[in-house]
Amino acid sequence: MSEPTPEIPAEEKPTSFSVFYSCMRCGTQVSQSELTRLPEIKCICGFRVFTKVRPPVVKTIKAF
Numbered sequence: 001m002s003e004p005t006p007e008i009p010a011e012e013k014p015t016s017f018s019v020f021y022s023c024m025r026c027g028t029q030v031s032q033s034e035l036t037r038l039p040e041i042k043c044i045c046g047f048r049v050f051t052k053v054r055p056p057v058v059k060t061i062k063a064f
């Protein structure tokens with residue numbers, strides 16, 4: 001008898017890049033982890049509207 005081979009599903013690992021938010025008023029960029037630590041989402045200037053910013057990810061792909 002052969003043992004059943006356990007099938008390991010290809011799990012999608014959570015992306016490690018951090019999300020940044022930029023204040024609509026003063027442009028201060030705050031990371032998501034910093035925002036979640038705050039009791040309320042608020043910029044240092046008092047503005048509460050943020051836009052999602054993608055961190056500049058430089059991907060280096062070497063093609064031979």
Ligand SMILES: [Zn+2]
Pocket residue numbers: 023024025026027028043044045046047
């Ligand atoms: Zn601000």
